[in-house]
Amino acid sequence: MEFAETQLVITATVLLAVTVAVNACPPSDREALLAFKAAVTEPYLGIFNSWTGSDCCANWYGVSCDPDSKRVADIILRGESEDPIFEKAGRSGYMTGSLSPSLCKLDRLTTLVVADWKAISGDIPTCLTSLPHLRILDLIGNKISGPIPVDIGNLNRLTVLNLADNQISGSLPPSLAKLNSLMHLDLSNNRLAGETPTDIGKLSMMSRALLNRNELTGPIPTSFANIYRLADLDLSQNRLTGSIPVQIGSMPVLSTLNLDSNRLTGSIPETLLSNSGLNILNLSRNGLEGKLPDVFSPKTYFTAIDLSYNNLRGSIPTTLAAAKFIGHLDLSHNHLCGAIPSGSPFDHLEASSFADNDCLCGMPLQTC
Secondary structure, eight states: OOHHHHHHHHHHHHHHHHHHHHHHHOOHHHHHHHHHHHEEEEOOOOGGGGSSSSOOOOSSSEEEEETTTTEEEEEEEESSSHHHHHHHHHSSSOEEOOOOOGGOTTOOOOEEEESOOOOOOOEOOOOGGTTTTTEEEEEESOOOOOOOOOGGGTTTTTOEEEEESEOOOOOOOOGGGGGGGOEEEEOOOOEEEEETTTTTTGOOSSSSEESSSSSSEEEEOOOGGTTTTOOEEEOOOEEEEOOOOGGGGGGGSSEEEEEOSEEOOOOOOOOHHHTTTTTTEEEOOOOBBBBOOOOTTTEEEEEEEOOOOOOOHHHHHHHGGGOOOEEEOOOOOSEEEOOOOOOGGGGOOOOOGGGEEEESEESOOOOO
């Protein structure tokens, strides 16, 4: 009887071990994760303390797996989080090291977020562009350098590409325009140079394009106007030249347009100021010339218009007073002249909104 019981226990143990092995992540995925862990150092929070045991699908911090295949599907590690581990430590995350190419062995990965760790450096592994299921690549807030991989366009399922607040250099790869599923593009605050691909308008699904605070040169591609869903376009604080494409003012859902702090010239397209959907417009600190288009109407609704630090001439259009709402208006540091119209929005604007023009007069400046 004792022998039979012993055999039963052994059989049950073996079955349990087999069941655990079947339901665990494959050893290759576990090894890839441990290689990633070995290439970084996280000294304060201990987020990798849970990365133990044979099953990387079982309570490894920031790791989740496909329930059917047991393959690693998501890595989500954010250095800015409301997770209790951050609240207990009373600090945000900090991590050094680099991104290991071992991540590329996780060929069922759909989400890779290693964000806001402040000190992860080195290049983006070029082999990441071979991950066929990747939908989200978010590496914001580190010290990653080097170029964007030239074959980034191979990630045809990618919906989010966020590389902002790093030290990425080089040019925008032409293959970027092949990301047919891309909805959110944020490359802001890097060291990207060169011209924007002229066919960037092929990104027909994109709703946000943030390329500000780089060193981009050349003209604004007219093809931006082909992106029907684009609501937020920020190209500010670059070295862009040429005129503002008239077509951009006719974009149907564009809500925010920031082109400030470039080297743009020419006149302001009338379509920008007559677009009833545009809510925030910043064209300040350029070399824009000509008169302010007289195209305002009762449909005009702007939270903010900033046209300061340009070479605009002529008078302020009286139709501005007919606008439904203009929250903030800055026309300072131009060459405007004549009387400031009365009524809204001028009755709630400060003198600084009109300062340093050639010969403006009227409230809130001195009377004419």
